[in-house]
Amino acid sequence: MQRTEIATMGEFGLIKHLTKDMKPLQPSTKKAVGDDCAVMDFNQIKNEKLKIKNASDVRVLMTTDMLLEGIHFNLEYVPLKHLGYKAAVVNFSDIYAMNGTPTQITVSLGISKRFSVEDIEALYSGIRLACERYNVDIVGGDTCASMTGLTISITCLGVASAKEIVYRNGAKLNDLICVSGNLGTAYMGLQLLERERLANAEQPDFAGKEYLLERQLKPEARRDILEALRKAGVQPTAMMDVSDGLSSELLHICSQSGVGCCVYEDKLPIDYEAAALAEEMNLNIVTCALNGGEDYELLFTCSLDDYEKLIPVDDLYIIGHITKPEYGCNLIGRNGEELPLKAQGWNAFEETHA
Amino acid sequence: MQRTEIATMGEFGLIKHLTKDMKPLQPSTKKAVGDDCAVMDFNQIKNEKLKIKNASDVRVLMTTDMLLEGIHFNLEYVPLKHLGYKAAVVNFSDIYAMNGTPTQITVSLGISKRFSVEDIEALYSGIRLACERYNVDIVGGDTCASMTGLTISITCLGVASAKEIVYRNGAKLNDLICVSGNLGTAYMGLQLLERERLANAEQPDFAGKEYLLERQLKPEARRDILEALRKAGVQPTAMMDVSDGLSSELLHICSQSGVGCCVYEDKLPIDYEAAALAEEMNLNIVTCALNGGEDYELLFTCSLDDYEKLIPVDDLYIIGHITKPEYGCNLIGRNGEELPLKAQGWNAFEETHA
Numbered sequence: 074m075q076r077t078e079i080a081t082m083g084e085f086g087l088i089k090h091l092t093k094d095m096k097p098l099q100p101s102t103k104k105a106v107g108d109d110c111a112v113m114d115f116n117q118i119k120n121e122k123l124k125i126k127n128a129s130d131v132r133v134l135m136t137t138d139m140l141l142e143g144i145h146f147n148l149e150y151v152p153l154k155h156l157g158y159k160a161a162v163v164n165f166s167d168i169y170a171m172n173g174t175p176t177q178i179t180v181s182l183g184i185s186k187r188f189s190v191e192d193i194e195a196l197y198s199g200i201r202l203a204c205e206r207y208n209v210d211i212v213g214g215d216t217c218a219s220m221t222g223l224t225i226s227i228t229c230l231g232v233a234s235a236k237e238i239v240y241r242n243g244a245k246l247n248d249l250i251c252v253s254g255n256l257g258t259a260y261m262g263l264q265l266l267e268r269e270r271l272a273n274a275e276q277p278d279f280a281g282k283e284y285l286l287e288r289q290l291k292p293e294a295r296r297d298i299l300e301a302l303r304k305a306g307v308q309p310t311a312m313m314d315v316s317d318g319l320s321s322e323l324l325h326i327c328s329q330s331g332v333g334c335c336v337y338e339d340k341l342p343i344d345y346e347a348a349a350l351a352e353e354m355n356l357n358i359v360t361c362a363l364n365g366g367e368d369y370e371l372l373f374t375c376s377l378d379d380y381e382k383l384i385p386v387d388d389l390y391i392i393g394h395i396t397k398p399e400y401g402c403n404l405i406g407r408n409g410e411e412l413p414l415k416a417q418g419w420n421a422f423e424e425t426h427a
Numbered sequence: 428m429q430r431t432e433i434a435t436m437g438e439f440g441l442i443k444h445l446t447k448d449m450k451p452l453q454p455s456t457k458k459a460v461g462d463d464c465a466v467m468d469f470n471q472i473k474n475e476k477l478k479i480k481n482a483s484d485v486r487v488l489m490t491t492d493m494l495l496e497g498i499h500f501n502l503e504y505v506p507l508k509h510l511g512y513k514a515a516v517v518n519f520s521d522i523y524a525m526n527g528t529p530t531q532i533t534v535s536l537g538i539s540k541r542f543s544v545e546d547i548e549a550l551y552s553g554i555r556l557a558c559e560r561y562n563v564d565i566v567g568g569d570t571c572a573s574m575t576g577l578t579i580s581i582t583c584l585g586v587a588s589a590k591e592i593v594y595r596n597g598a599k600l601n602d603l604i605c606v607s608g609n610l611g612t613a614y615m616g617l618q619l620l621e622r623e624r625l626a627n628a629e630q631p632d633f634a635g636k637e638y639l640l641e642r643q644l645k646p647e648a649r650r651d652i653l654e655a656l657r658k659a660g661v662q663p664t665a666m667m668d669v670s671d672g673l674s675s676e677l678l679h680i681c682s683q684s685g686v687g688c689c690v691y692e693d694k695l696p697i698d699y700e701a702a703a704l705a706e707e708m709n710l711n712i713v714t715c716a717l718n719g720g721e722d723y724e725l726l727f728t729c730s731l732d733d734y735e736k737l738i739p740v741d742d743l744y745i746i747g748h749i750t751k752p753e754y755g756c757n758l759i760g761r762n763g764e765e766l767p768l769k770a771q772g773w774n775a776f777e778e779t780h781a
Binding site: 116167 | 462493525566572576582587
């Protein structure tokens with residue numbers, strides 16, 4: 074494979090090369106890469122579906138995520154194109170988690186000499202693919218040399234209707250707790266990749282487990298769930314995306330809303346392949362589902378009155394309900410036992426593993 | 428000095444600790460740290476001074492900068508508080524360079540184990556000080572462990588009036604070329620710091636050179652110049668901030684505007700202390716002024732008709748004028764010789780120095 078040193082292009086040349094042929098997908102993007110700033114006009118947005126009737130309904134959302142080599146990803150088994158895709162999608166997921174629509178991102182890269190122009194092209198092609206699929210413009214960024222490894226910092230803007238925005242603090246007593254997709258699957262994908270890496274086999278054995286890998290390497294943001302909820306006429310009262318694990322996210326919603334919660338072990342949506350691998354690897358799949366993280370599913374609460382409306386929504390599961398704060402946050406086990414939820418979410422500052 | 432390990436707090440604890448007591452300074456900030464996204468309402472901005480009469484005049488600006496240890500800063504001589512201040516201000520400078528006003532930032536940090544809670548407090552106190560001085564809110568970010576060194580990625584939003592926004596591509600034939608402050612001073616500050624570091628003296632000798640250090644370690648963004656221009660009734664035709672060096676920036680403006688330029692060596696604003704140190708260190712101060720970078724002064728063009736209006740503006744220098752494109756971009760030396768401007772701007776990918 075060809076290897077072009079980044080030094081032969083310089084920073085401006087590389088940016089020009091990576092961003093050529095980009096055409097704005099969002100009408101709000103007035104000026105993308107090429108000046109001191111990107112320029113957006115969020116006044117022109119009129120969107121019946123998003124309940125934005127005029128400019129005063131528009132709210133601008135902003136979120137950011139940093140990915141560091143050796144902490145968040147291991148290039149031994151993560152292809153650069155997938156990494157780019159995921160780095161963009163995790164930001165989109167945060168915008169959807171407010172009931173918004175992502176519109177623009179900036180991409181900053183710190184790149185060590187180990188990487189060639191072709192490597193960065195692969196990474197960028199993943200970012201661009203995600204942007205095309207989710208209708209988002211790359212409007213700027215920063216590209217610089219790094220002493221060690223690869224650093225990716227993406228910041229995402231989005232829009233939402235003031236009437237539709239969903240915070241973490243709106244959960245009310247007796248609200249239903251819902252989650253999309255399934256939980257713990259991305260974590261099991263990571264376990265699988267780590268196992269095969271340590272086994273050091275010439276040909277890693279992923280047969281029948283492709284879905285687990287996809288969930289870890291190329292997650293999607295659940296735009297479809299928001300569309301289905303809108304169609305069903307359901308407005309969530311509180312919402313988050315599941316990035317650090319269900320337990321950790323539920324505790325955030327409950328503490329910010331001043332409520333307690335009760336979720337049922339037998340209601341947690343668990344993928345069959347993930348459960349089979351957990352069994353094989355002697356892991357407790359419920360623990361993985363509660364604390365695994367990186368699922369990027371949507372977790373939300375909504376009024377008990379919406380129960381009927383939720384039934385036709387595909388790939389959505391009611392896992393519990395909101396209680397009074399004094400009840401705390403509990404998991405009801407298969408035998409009826411109550412276990413307090415704990416934020417065992419991964420603390421990267423405690424244990425640095427790749 | 429006390430040293431608290433970051434692991435004892437965890438990511439959420441650290442963020443809470445760093446962002447406590449923050450009150451929004453901007454009316455557009457509706458929700459800062461604490462949810463999946465920050466939320467802004469840019470419709471309420473009515474600002475006579477900025478010529479924003481109603482929501483449809485508002486444009487949202489976005490810029491981002493990444494700073495990596497060992498590439499952009501050396502902690503042997505850069506205090507963390509200054510580093511934080513500078514990391515924020517360089518972003519504000521990009522917003523001002525569009526004739527906008529910075530309003531919100533997100534701050535992402537990658538932090539290795541070498542750093543304590545107290546270190547990050549110092550860094551953050553610099554960021555917060557800059558934000559207070561420039562009236563900007565910290566609305567989000569990401570804080571994570573890194574394998575090596577410190578990474579700072581800041582993204583800044585700002586607002587501008589559609590009528591006032593200034594791009595790089597608006598320079599017209601015969602326009603005046605103006606620059607604020609002085610050039611090459613930040614670069615000489617860096618040379619001084621490097622010299623004293625290499626000399627390895629117990630007490631570095633900075634006497635009489637404090638201004639050079641300040642320009643390198645704690646630059647300011649030229650909000651005052653924009654205010655003065657507004658007051659004088661001057662609307663720039665093209666503008667940039669000088670971050671990579673005057674030559675490089677002039678070439679950007681000229682190529683994007685499809686014009687040439689002519690600047691005069693004897694008009695370049697040069698600080699006396701910087702010139703004296705250059706002499707002492709056998710450096711050509713004009714080369715430093717053209718290619719030094721990191722001055723964060725404003726470089727702009729404006730109509731020749733505005734000449735009289737520019738005279739009362741403090742700390743502003745007319746250094747040349749815009750020509751036909753076929754003339755190219757040239758410096759006229761003290762003896763009348765023409766030298767083509769070159770973008771010798773620093774290419775970090777070529778030579779990695781700390």
